[in-house]
Amino acid sequence: MTDLNTDAGEMQDYSLDTQVGYLLRLASQRHATIFLQQISENLTPTQFSTLMRVSEGKELSQNHLGRLASMDVATVKGVVDRLRAKELIQSRADKEDKRRSLISLTAKGEELIEALKVDGARISENTLAPLSNSERKTLIKLLKKIS
Numbered sequence: 850m851t852d853l854n855t856d857a858g859e860m861q862d863y864s865l866d867t868q869v870g871y872l873l874r875l876a877s878q879r880h881a882t883i884f885l886q887q888i889s890e891n892l893t894p895t896q897f898s899t900l901m902r903v904s905e906g907k908e909l910s911q912n913h914l915g916r917l918a919s920m921d922v923a924t925v926k927g928v929v930d931r932l933r934a935k936e937l938i939q940s941r942a943d944k945e946d947k948r949r950s951l952i953s954l955t956a957k958g959e960e961l962i963e964a965l966k967v968d969g970a971r972i973s974e975n976t977l978a979p980l981s982n983s984e985r986k987t988l989i990k991l992l993k994k995i996s
Contacts, residue, residue: 880976899928904962908953
């Protein structure tokens with residue numbers, strides 16, 4: 850991809866500072882730092898997303914949870930195992946298909962969800978702090994469009 854300020858044929862004007870992947874990585878790193886400083890539990894962003902998806906779905910197959918949280922099979926298994934070790938989620942065999950695991954929150958996980966929602970809103974607010982309200986809406990709209 851070329852610099853957005855040049856024609857496709859003007860590769861000599863390539864600047865890393867204007868490349869979408871580079872800028873997304875910098876924004877992601879900034880957000881990750883804010884997340885780790887401000888999350889009230891010892892959770893990774895992936896664990897946080899997983900808990901939110903389980904909370905929304907109440908009880909989900911591990912496979913469906915992985916799709917909802919944008920994780921591959923190996924990753925979702927590891928995340929589920931770590932959250933189970935923290936006693937935040939539980940799993941049981943599906944009565945209709947014993948090969949499927951159904952994931953739900955434990956009582957401890959359910960108690961934590963409201964605090965995590967507050968954390969998540971605060972973290973998003975701090976990540977977006979340099980932007981006006983209009984810019985925030987535009988950014989979210991554009992990120993959804995390319996995701």
